Amino acid sequence: MGHLTQAWSPIGGMTRYRGNGPTSFEDQTIGAIEAEHSRTPAQIMLAWHLQEGRSAIPKSVTPSRIAENFDVFDIKLTAEQVVALYKLDMRRRLA
Ligand SMILES: NC(=O)c1ccc[n+]([C@@H]2O[C@H](COP(=O)([O-])OP(=O)(O)OC[C@H]3O[C@@H](n4cnc5c(N)ncnc54)[C@H](OP(=O)(O)O)[C@@H]3O)[C@@H](O)[C@H]2O)c1
Numbered sequence: 051m052g053h054l055t056q057a058w059s060p061i062g063g064m065t066r067y068r069g070n071g072p073t074s075f076e077d078q079t080i081g082a083i084e085a086e087h088s089r090t091p092a093q094i095m096l097a098w099h100l101q102e103g104r105s106a107i108p109k110s111v112t113p114s115r116i117a118e119n120f121d122v123f124d125i126k127l128t129a130e131q132v133v134a135l136y137k138l139d140m141r142r143r144l145a
Pocket residue numbers: 057058059060061062063064066075090092093107108109110111112115116118119
């Protein structure tokens with residue numbers, strides 16, 4: 051039987067909850083990819099998970115963001131963009 055990896059804090063909520071530094075939503079690498087697709091940082095992060103075969107369940111209490119987070123299934127990242135996302139290190143991992 052196959053296994054499916056699930057992303058926890060899939061769009062970097064943990065980087066926001068800490069409230070003491072840059073968040074995934076402000077990351078320049080994600081920002082550059084987002085601009086190339088005319089999408090949002092959250093959408094690029096979710097597209098990356100889906101394209102790489104991970105389960106991703108983002109959390110939002112904001113209706114417009116919930117809609118935005120569902121509007122990702124048509125995004126096709128290039129191989130270079132996928133590699134760039136894997137190279138990201140927010141340097142803010144849990145201790
Ligand atoms: N993090 C963990 O350790 C952990 C552990 C077990 C289970 N989980 C599960 O994983 C899921 C999500 O975890 P999470 O809340 O840590 O992280 P997340 O989904 O990565 O991030 C949630 C944060 O992102 C914001 N957000 C959502 N959509 C956005 C968008 N389109 N643009 C900008 N901001 C957006 C939310 O704000 P608003 O809500 O204010 O819109 C919230 O601050 C949940 O189902 C949770 O139960 C997480």
